[in-house]
Amino acid sequence: MISNSPKIGLFIPCYVDQFYPQVGVASLQLLEKLGCEVSYPLGQTCCGQPLANSGYERDTHGATRHFIELFKDFDYVVAPSGSCVLHVKEHSPAIAGLEKEQAELHHKVYELTEFITDVLKIDKLEGKFPHRVGFHSSCHGHRGLRLACASELNQTPFNKARKLLENLEGLEWVELSRTDECCGFGGTFAVTEEAISVRMGKDRLEDHLAHQTEILTGGDMSCIMHLQGIATRNKQPLKFLHIAEILNQAIA
């Protein structure tokens, strides 16, 4: 546990705020259960990622300035999304007059599971979750933030989310055929390359179904929104939860 109760700012991505408030609630409650002092600065909008990935990083100065001003005074900023954290760290444009704050922010913004394992230094969570859980690694978390070892690399295997999940009593971890293939969401890619995006999503779902996944989880709700959208349309028998929801339920 960290000393002197550092102040943690909860960064809730815009689509989570609008479509998945329960993921925001779970993230907040989970961090509180782990002894953190968390607050959610009001007035959050969007980090600007959809624009930047579409080739309009230059139009995200406003969103970026707003983000820095909102979060600069926290000791840590934590978000239930690898993708948005990666954007803030790597793709937000330099903001004149806030250089120092921006540089500091890039070192104190964390994805939720890496915050728990790397900052809170928690390796094992005590709790119970008796389900077969399939984990979808979002690429931006996986290869961007290195939350787990990429299958392409010759490295000692590690997976921060798995470390937190697999100690939960009753949880069965699903081994997939393709452990870290992209689901095909990709932001605006989901719309501009609709055919491939859907094919990729279907292939991921087939891998989970072939290995009897009961609950499909992950660190990024955007991937899950895409996968759930396809599964619902095709009436596939899968449940979907963000990893924050599982951890929060498990350690109740």
Place this chain on the structure above:
Amino acid sequence: MSHPQNAAEFLKNQAKAKWHDETLWFVRDKRDRISKTIPEWENLRNLASQIKDNVLANLGSYLEQFEQNAIKNGIHVHWAKDGDEHNRIVLDILQKHHCTAIVKSKSILTEECHLNPFLEKNGVEVVDTDLGERIVQLLHQPPSHIVLPAIHLKKREISELFHEKLQTEKGNEDPTYLTHAARLHLREKFLGAKVALTGVNFGIAETGEFVVCTNEGNADMGVHLADVHVACMGIEKILPRRKDLGIFLRLLARSATGQPVTNYNSHFRSPAPGKELHIVLVDNGRTAQLAREKFKNSLKCIRCGACMNTCPIYRRSGGYSYGSTVPGPIGSILSPGLDMKKHSTLPFASTLCGSCSDVCPVKINIHEQLYEWRQEITKTHGELGKGLSMWIAAGIFKSPLAYKISGGLMRKALKVLPDSLIYHPINAWGKSRDLPEAPKESFQQWYQKNRS
């Protein structure tokens, strides 16, 4: 045609698209497994990347050193600023030798320069001798993959083609039988060709020699039977020292096909007595790419094709969907440098998943360059629609109030609008996916009610 349209077309044949994905995944998986048998794999990648950085930083002097040593070895050295000049140089050599039929081993550079149609127009018969390349040549198609040129074709299609062109038995799809027929057919071509053309995998500045890697031995077969060998080499293929090859040859075969080593790594240094050896050094846009700070390290590419095999988009859309000589992720960062307008959709044919960068043996930051090309392309070729809606979003996102109002409206709209409107065909999200159920309140509203 744009990449999304071509990809949608490719995916119409679902069974074949699935087969294509699984075939290339098999190659990637083989590469993963063999790379993990080399404890120093990541170190090799670092070394290769650093050597290539050094090459790019000193390209001019290495090229001059290579030229001097090659001339000392008795090689004729030619310089071509673009594809046209390259093609004319090759044709001049052929005409000097009154040659009207050549054999050619695999060279993506000559594809890039469109050498075959140019020579054919000038009365020269060109026979590609790599089996995969011969197959696509007989079909009048370009290669769909830089290492596996005919990977998009199934056995049955090749059997039908060979039955028609090489008079093999109708319906015989046995790969050994078909390969044997191709071998007999190619052997005649090898025996008749006075000039053999090859590509170059590595040119060694220190010695003036070059290395050609093939699995079929077809480069050697062609070169040893011909009087004249013409080797075509992109200027970025230089390595400083012969000992650097130890790193690159280990990486190349494992990354390309998961083999421990390419079957034939042939070194060419001097012409055999009474024969001629030419090398054509080609720029064709490479120095322009070298001048682009964000994109120059794309020139480190050793053409192993690993980024294609790993790319979830390439595997599901096929090489032709890219409409460029080099397809896949590396092609999508090389091609916009040659013609940004023509290739404007390619950097968007990616989810930026990063697998290409992690698989790359010379550590090119491919997915980051895809992101950077997007920033360049939208400056000049942004489609109005995309630009406009994004601009509105930028306005919303810098203002919390505007965001709150539009977000609330969106959630309400999703609740009250009929499905027929939400899932209208112009709404690409809803064609094959449901939207999430709209919650009654946002997280921010929940927080204000419950915590502040």
